[in-house]
Amino acid sequence: MIAMDLMHHSSCFLLPTIPLQRRPSLTYALLVLNQNLPRFTPLLWNHAQLHLCADGGANRLYDEMPLFFPQEDASDVRRRYKPDVIKGDMDSIRREVLEFYASLGTEIVDKSHDQDTTDLHKCVTYIRDSASGLDKSNLCVLVVGALGGRFDHEMGNLNVICRFSSMRIVLLSNDSLIHLLPRTYCHEIHIQTSVEGPHCGLIPIGTPSKSSTTTGLQWDLNNTAMEFGGLVSTSNIVKEEKVTVQSDCDLLWTISIKKL
Template sequence: MSSRSWNLEFLTSFSHNRILIILNQPFSLQLLKLVWNSSKWHYCADGGANRLYDLLMSCPPVPMLLLSHTPPRYRPNLIKGDLDSLRDDVKQFYSSNGIPVVQDQDQNSTDLMKCVAAVEELEKTEGQEYEIVILGGLAGRLDQTIHTLSYLHKLRKIRNQVFVITDDNVGWVLDNGQHTIDIDHSILGPTCGLLPVGIDETILTTRGLRWNLTDHPSSFDGLVSTSNQFVPGENKVYIKTTRPIWWTAELRDLTFQSKSEDKRPGLQLLT
């Protein structure tokens, strides 16, 4: 049985091997700062560029720095999708500032899938695999949330690290096997969950949670471990699952993070 270790370094440190994909859902400036400044590359999936533009333009003095700062900050490397959501003013702003805006009209792929395809093209050019962090995708329209759940379930077969984050929670797919997850209680909690999405049933064993399981079946027709909790002082959670399962954890209020963010190696605040 395979064994994996996980952490949330994309919330604490910069990596040259990380790409951020911004979806068309709302997010806070605090969360944007953390995930943007920890990633080397930044892609917007169609209307995700609207969200980025509108948020930055609504937060002085960001607009001035967005336009004039050297090197430029908070400018995406790529905007890609079928462009049915990208506003004309946003398209004009970014394209006039040298940001590639790529239209892909393939109706058999979503804007998120189109951006992941762009990541794969970059990986072929650079000869390395990137960790992907998706901003958005677990809120808003139910059909889009289900797509996120389904797509990451598929991506687990071909990619090592794909995370999804919103202002409320972070999640990813744990493949069948054993997993150890590092828990930073200043960022995560107190609640978490194990969701048997896309499978008929799995057998779960856990340690490090308030309500642990031992060889217990989990399915939509049976037990679903929602609203579980981390144990104070326990810095690791152990999970064994016989089938792929979604792991989610509550994200604490990030407003306090901005006060100490500038002290973290590799992270720079927009100030």
């Protein structure tokens, strides 16, 4: 049997400081979508080296970032949290918001002619192909505002993580996070118990899994088959600080985010 490479996962981006011993050390890009900003957005912003808004996501940044800093002047907060790039089909961003960030030097990429890919897709393509000066060897894209809200958007967002399965992309809301576990690796997930868990799920996306095996969960899978219309592992519980997953299919991993 061929030994599979191990892939490590950790939500240490939800911690105020990322532990130095974190291996491999990742570079983060933050991508803001058009939904309420999660409460930890300023924290993710500080961890990230590149900041993008998908079209109407720029309105959220403009409107909601100042609400996290009620003592400060809104305009000062907006200047401090200036996105590097705004990309999309530009049918949702307000003119005043576009003009404000453009005047600060934000790069505006108007893809209004492309009505076949979502704004999230367009932004991930930008990060993959155009973001110069960013170390992409160990890049992780944190996407805020990706869950909850309109179901077609949520499914479109999940489709993006499947389409870009070789990139690390994490979809986040106030309540949970989701990322893909590609079938080509064995996975070790280090649970940050101060900020995440215990509720979790493993969901076969796209194709049925003939065999998935886990350790560290209350209801572990043991060479178990999963498929939509059959068994999928929802409402599972993390029992150990390290969870391992191996499967013949790409799986979605989801875990709850603690309130405080």
